[in-house]
Amino acid sequence: MLLQEILDNHLTSYHQEFPTWQDAIKGCGETLIEQGFIDNRYVEAIIKCVTEYGPYIVICPNVAMPHSTLGAEGVYKTGIGFMKVEKPVAFDDNDREKDARLFFTLAAVNHDQHLNNMMQLSELLMNEEVVNDLLEIHNDDDLRKVIEKYK
Numbered sequence: 001m002l003l004q005e006i007l008d009n010h011l012t013s014y015h016q017e018f019p020t021w022q023d024a025i026k027g028c029g030e031t032l033i034e035q036g037f038i039d040n041r042y043v044e045a046i047i048k049c050v051t052e053y054g055p056y057i058v059i060c061p062n063v064a065m066p067h068s069t070l071g072a073e074g075v076y077k078t079g080i081g082f083m084k085v086e087k088p089v090a091f092d093d094n095d096r097e098k099d100a101r102l103f104f105t106l107a108a109v110n111h112d113q114h115l116n117n118m119m120q121l122s123e124l125l126m127n128e129e130v131v132n133d134l135l136e137i138h139n140d141d142d143l144r145k146v147i148e149k150y151k
Helices: 002-008 021-034 040-053 111-125 128-135 140-149
Strands: 012-015 058-060 062-064 079-090 099-107
Touching: 002 079, 002 111, 002 140, 012 021, 021 040, 021 079, 021 099, 058 111, 062 128, 099 111, 099 128, 111 128, 128 140
Parallel strands: 012 079, 062 099
Antiparallel strands: 058 062, 079 099
16 A cells, blocks of 8 residues: 555654745655655755646645656655645635645656556545545554555
């Protein structure tokens, strides 16, 4: 399961809140940077894309899938980072549907891996129960319980 892979790669983080969406993007990149999947150039590329194209990364209420364009610099390994934030992060002050609390940051070294990650993640997030359960977690132990529930 995708969530197990994220946990096994130590790509999880949990936060109370962030003052801005830019800070949240930096926060969700931290574990990927620490584990050698990306560097700060990739995080900055995501921020630039959201600034340029709007909150395209918010794929449904409460869920964001931060990623940049294919070929962005600073990606060394393919992986997905997970971050849970207690207080919703606003990407558009006029649209609460664009708030996010769950962040799945995609990093891929090639197009096929990027598409595969997006498909796996989309499949997981189509299950509303999984999303609701993830909104209630606070740490890796809680995440393990969600993984066990949906094995």
